[in-house]
Amino acid sequence: MSRTRRAIGASAVVALFALAGCGGASDGDDASDAPDTPPAETTTLTVWVMGDSGARLEEALAPFTDETGIEVDVQAIPWDNVNDRLTTAVASGEGPDVTQIGLSHLAAFLEAGVLEDLSGHLADHPNLDPANFPSAVADLNPDGGLFSVPWISDTRVLFYRSDILAEAGIDEPPATWEELREAARTLAARGDGQYGYYIPQWDAPLPVAYTWQTGTDVIADDGSIRLDTPGFREAVDHYLGFYEDGSVPTAGDFDQAAGFVSGTAPMLVSGPYLAAAIREQAPDLEGAWGVTTVPTNTTGTSLFAGSNLGVWTGTENLDAALQLLDFLTDPATQVAWYQATGELPAVTAAFDDPALADDPLVAVYAEQLQDSKPLPVSTAWDEANQALLQALNAIALTGADKEQTLAGLFATIEEINAR
Amino acid sequence: MTHDGGAGGSRLGGTAVLVGARDDAPMSDRSRRSARRRAPGSAPARGPGRRRASVVPYAFIAPALILLTMFGLLPILVAAGVSLTDLDIGGLGNPETIRFIGLANYERLFADPEFWQALRTTGFFVVVGVPVIIAVSLAIAVALNTSQSRFFRALRAFYFLPAITAIVAVALIWGYLYNSQFGLLNQLLAQVGLGPVGWLSDPTTARLSVALVAVWRATGLNTIIFLAALQSVPKEYHEAAALDGAGRWTTFWRVTFPLLRFALFFVTVTTLIGWLQFFDEPYVLTRGGPVGATTSMSLFIFQKGFSLNQFGYASAGSLVLFAIIAVVTAIQLRMRSTDD
Numbered sequence: 001m002s003r004t005r006r007a008i009g010a011s012a013v014v015a016l017f018a019l020a021g022c023g024g025a026s027d028g029d030d031a032s033d034a035p036d037t038p039p040a041e042t043t044t045l046t047v048w049v050m051g052d053s054g055a056r057l058e059e060a061l062a063p064f065t066d067e068t069g070i071e072v073d074v075q076a077i078p079w080d081n082v083n084d085r086l087t088t089a090v091a092s093g094e095g096p097d098v099t100q101i102g103l104s105h106l107a108a109f110l111e112a113g114v115l116e117d118l119s120g121h122l123a124d125h126p127n128l129d130p131a132n133f134p135s136a137v138a139d140l141n142p143d144g145g146l147f148s149v150p151w152i153s154d155t156r157v158l159f160y161r162s163d164i165l166a167e168a169g170i171d172e173p174p175a176t177w178e179e180l181r182e183a184a185r186t187l188a189a190r191g192d193g194q195y196g197y198y199i200p201q202w203d204a205p206l207p208v209a210y211t212w213q214t215g216t217d218v219i220a221d222d223g224s225i226r227l228d229t230p231g232f233r234e235a236v237d238h239y240l241g242f243y244e245d246g247s248v249p250t251a252g253d254f255d256q257a258a259g260f261v262s263g264t265a266p267m268l269v270s271g272p273y274l275a276a277a278i279r280e281q282a283p284d285l286e287g288a289w290g291v292t293t294v295p296t297n298t299t300g301t302s303l304f305a306g307s308n309l310g311v312w313t314g315t316e317n318l319d320a321a322l323q324l325l326d327f328l329t330d331p332a333t334q335v336a337w338y339q340a341t342g343e344l345p346a347v348t349a350a351f352d353d354p355a356l357a358d359d360p361l362v363a364v365y366a367e368q369l370q371d372s373k374p375l376p377v378s379t380a381w382d383e384a385n386q387a388l389l390q391a392l393n394a395i396a397l398t399g400a401d402k403e404q405t406l407a408g409l410f411a412t413i414e415e416i417n418a419r
Numbered sequence: 420m421t422h423d424g425g426a427g428g429s430r431l432g433g434t435a436v437l438v439g440a441r442d443d444a445p446m447s448d449r450s451r452r453s454a455r456r457r458a459p460g461s462a463p464a465r466g467p468g469r470r471r472a473s474v475v476p477y478a479f480i481a482p483a484l485i486l487l488t489m490f491g492l493l494p495i496l497v498a499a500g501v502s503l504t505d506l507d508i509g510g511l512g513n514p515e516t517i518r519f520i521g522l523a524n525y526e527r528l529f530a531d532p533e534f535w536q537a538l539r540t541t542g543f544f545v546v547v548g549v550p551v552i553i554a555v556s557l558a559i560a561v562a563l564n565t566s567q568s569r570f571f572r573a574l575r576a577f578y579f580l581p582a583i584t585a586i587v588a589v590a591l592i593w594g595y596l597y598n599s600q601f602g603l604l605n606q607l608l609a610q611v612g613l614g615p616v617g618w619l620s621d622p623t624t625a626r627l628s629v630a631l632v633a634v635w636r637a638t639g640l641n642t643i644i645f646l647a648a649l650q651s652v653p654k655e656y657h658e659a660a661a662l663d664g665a666g667r668w669t670t671f672w673r674v675t676f677p678l679l680r681f682a683l684f685f686v687t688v689t690t691l692i693g694w695l696q697f698f699d700e701p702y703v704l705t706r707g708g709p710v711g712a713t714t715s716m717s718l719f720i721f722q723k724g725f726s727l728n729q730f731g732y733a734s735a736g737s738l739v740l741f742a743i744i745a746v747v748t749a750i751q752l753r754m755r756s757t758d759d
Binding site: 114255 | 507512532594597599600617622705706725726727729
């Protein structure tokens with residue numbers, strides 16, 4: 001019965017939209033047919049890695065294979081296809097053994113029930129202990145248990161062009177909301193086509209971080225989504241204020257790296273990947289820009305983002321999978337991964353390594369990570385966040401009536417809560 | 420009663436299968452008429468040959484019919500079933516949690532402002548896109564048909580090129596052309612003191628920009644169809660028209676154009692369905708933005724189904740879209756059968 005329903009669901013999903021998914025997950029050779037052979041010699045783990053880190057992960061795992069004899073088959077999945085791959089894997093029941101999980105996808109992975117609860121394995125694999133990671137990760141298992149462990153961390157900090165700020169008579173990067181707004185106004189007054197700040201229209205977490213900075217959460221004590229609060233309204237005014245001042249570009253295709261390098265948007269809030277992009281695109285800009293923690297209101301809370309690792313439920317290679325997780329969350333491996341990719345470690349201890357501790361940018365990231373929070377982990381929130389972003393953009397860009405649009409947004413939130 | 424093998428019948432039947440929404444009415448009308456025309460003295464064959472004649476056509480259409488059932492009809496039925504449930508990613512993982520919720524998805528859909536906006540956007544694309552594609556591709560076909568020289572044959576390939584170019588490459592290049600910071604179009608406008616235009620960032624302009632790329636992509640194939648139809652117009656007709664003293668303009672509208680009627684019908688039906696299912700260009704160029712201005716019905720369904728994993732809700736949306744396409748196509752088939 002459940003098989004048939006699952007098959008029906010699968011064919012519906014596959015057929016209905018007629019959009020090519022990427023086929024089922026490859027099964028690798030699980031050696032499951034030979035329980036009497038020593039597993040260490042024949043085990044191959046299938047690992048999903050997102051984005052373009054596939055080749056580098058293969059390199060990083062060479063020592064693991066040497067040490068344990070466990071082969072790893074790395075499958076790189078483009079970020080845009082993650083949801084399709086998850087859906088097909090869930091529908092077909094064929095997933096990898098271990099998967100990277102971008103935090104924005106975590107809710108879907110959890111709801112699909114494809115992740116194994118690892119809380120019973122901490123004694124044998126101490127690297128997975130939540131105590132090794134920043135406290136923010138406590139929110140990543142909203143229903144208890146330990147369904148994934150952090151691997152890469154990421155946060156948002158304020159990037160600023162010190163040269164342009166100095167020219168405009170701003171000696172210190174803005175530290176508060178008011179200072180940010182005023183500096184943005186001053187910088188935008190440099191001329192036509194010049195802006196002071198940049199708000200990415202696709203950045204769903206940004207208005208949430210602003211809400212946190214007023215000391216307000218977007219989740220009520222009873223677990224429902226709650227936006228109709230004074231704190232949220234204050235965040236909305238802050239967000240829209242930049243548009244009212246004409247401090248931010250209204251073009252949706254504004255490229256933040258290009259804007260920062262050319263100086264049209266000399267301040268913006270972004271993640272460590274922007275630092276890498278600036279160094280690559282404009283090495284001669286070194287010394288003319290910096291990063292600092294986000295401007296504060298009541299608090300200076302920023303977004304905690306990044307990727308976790310999880311073990312696919314029902315895997316036949318649970319033991320090998322746990323060994324792999326243990327290896328990847330080892331502080332030494334985390335430092336090596338940072339050196340290879342520039343992606344920040346999730347393990348707190350890794351930040352003490354000289355490779356990170358001596359980098360002034362990393363010092364800022366590490367400080368911001370201390371005061372950062374992940375987005376709520378629920379599929380209902382994902383929908384609410386899209387509605388929230390859509391409403392703010394409608395007010396800012398199409399001149400939709402603010403009160404009416406917010407009332408519509410709150411009604412949508414009520415409807416999502418009720419579902 | 421429908422398998423009389425009349426030329427008109429099979430032609431229409433072919434169209435019906437092609438567009439995937441078969442309506443019996445025009446075909447039977449037509450069959451009746453051709454049967455009447457043929458009636459005196461030439462009754463359809465009877466006797467042993469009759470039985471075989473009735474099996475053979477089915478054998479021929481069986482592969483298409485089986486494929487159509489498996490990949491056309493069955494998914495629609497499954498989608499109809501799913502649209503009555505709250506199937507989401509959790510339900511996919513644990514089928515026990517799927518609940519039957521009746522028509523709740525449809526109620527939610529018709530109360531969803533996003534759905535109506537997507538419907539209006541799709542309507543806009545259809546109203547703007549269909550006439551433009553037909554006019555442009557017909558004009559290009561007529562122009563290409565004026566000569567058979569090597570240069571014109573090269574031009575023909577040139578116009579077909581967009582149709583065979585990968586959409587991702589297309590999106591990348593057009594994205595660079597349209598970009599508001601460093602795009603070529605705005606640079607050119609700046610040379611003559613105009614702009615800047617928010618090609619993909621102003622909601623109204625973005626719709627037109629996205630539609631332009633789709634027109635550019637679709638023109639090539641339709642031009643080839645029109646060109647083939649133009650080249651099949653017998654020369655004698657043009658000679659006769661010339662003898663009667665008709666000018667080029669009159670010859671085109673009175674002789675050539677009426678003979679293009681079937682090509683025109685085919686291009687209209689396929690183009691209309693194409694625009695109703697409009698997806699690729701807004702997906703790769705704007706992701707449906709800015710502020711949902713380029714979110715077509717298909718993109719809306721995709722977002723609900725594959726970004727938010729609400730398969731039940733998305734199924735309800737696709738069923739509504741399917742009904743719209745079926746009705747629009749049926750109306751077109753009926754209109755054609757009456758004007759014949």
